[in-house]
Amino acid sequence: MTDVRARVALNVGTNSDIPAEIVTFKQFDVGNEHIALVFKQADLTQEAPLVRMHSECLTGDVFHSSRCDCGEQLDETINKMAVEGGIILYLRQEGRGIGLYNKIDAYVLQSQGMNTYEANRHLGFGDDERSFDDAITMLNGLGVTKIKLVTNNPRKINAIKEHVDIVEHVKTSAFVKKGNEGYLSTKARFGAHFIDLDD
Incomplete structure (x- = not known):
């Protein structure tokens, strides 16, 4: 694992009581500091660990915004990974790759009636500007070749299936709350996300 820069034990989760390891990588520069969170040393002990590619969302991850x-x-x-083990690839590509300030600009447009995709296009961006090439690099650096991919997004599956053996697709729940109903519905209708809003 020569591509790993540092590997440090820490506790995570809403109560900071779940053991994990934070892993950094040699390939990424200061503007692109992706990290992995590894639970139960899944990269070393499991043939096909759970893996989630999670794109940074300051408003949602930190502030638990009602928008998403x-x-x-x-x-x-x-x-889930506290129980089963797994790897979260935390990718620094805010706002589906358009950045934090542009995401907030998109929020303004959404407040005026546009959906999330329309807002991105109005600002001159594609529906989704993210690349998952760095996620593949991270899995390679960890020596992981088979995974159970945790996602509702078919684009993520298509982005890495030629490079990693996806032995299982695991969906996440739909977390509907006041303020994100339209956002989730739009992702299901226009982005073909695997979201069941009837649950």
């Missing part, structure tokens, strides 16, 4: 369900999905994954 990113924080809830992250918390659910951490709790």
Whole structure:
């Protein structure tokens, strides 16, 4: 694992009581500091660990904003991996790759009636500007070749399936709350996300 820069034990989760390891990598520069959270040393002990590629969402992950369900999905994954082991690839690509300030600009447009995709296009971006090439690099650095992918997004599956053996697809729950109903519905209708809003 020569591609790993540092590997440090710490506790995570909403109560800071779940053992994990934070892993950094040699390939990424200061503007692109992706990290992995590894539970139960899953990269070393499991043939096909649970893996979630989670794109940074300051408003959701940190502030649990009503605009999305990113924080809830992250918390659910951490709790699941606390039991089963797994790896969270935390990718620094805020706002589906458009950055924090542009995401807030998109929020303004959404407040005026646009959906999340329309807002991105109005600002001159594609529906999703993210790349998952760095996630593949991180899995390679950890020596992981088979995974159970935790996602509701078919784009993530398609982005890495040629490079990693996805032996199982594991969906996350739909966390509907006041303020994100339209966002989730739009992702299901226009982004083909695997979200069942009837649950």
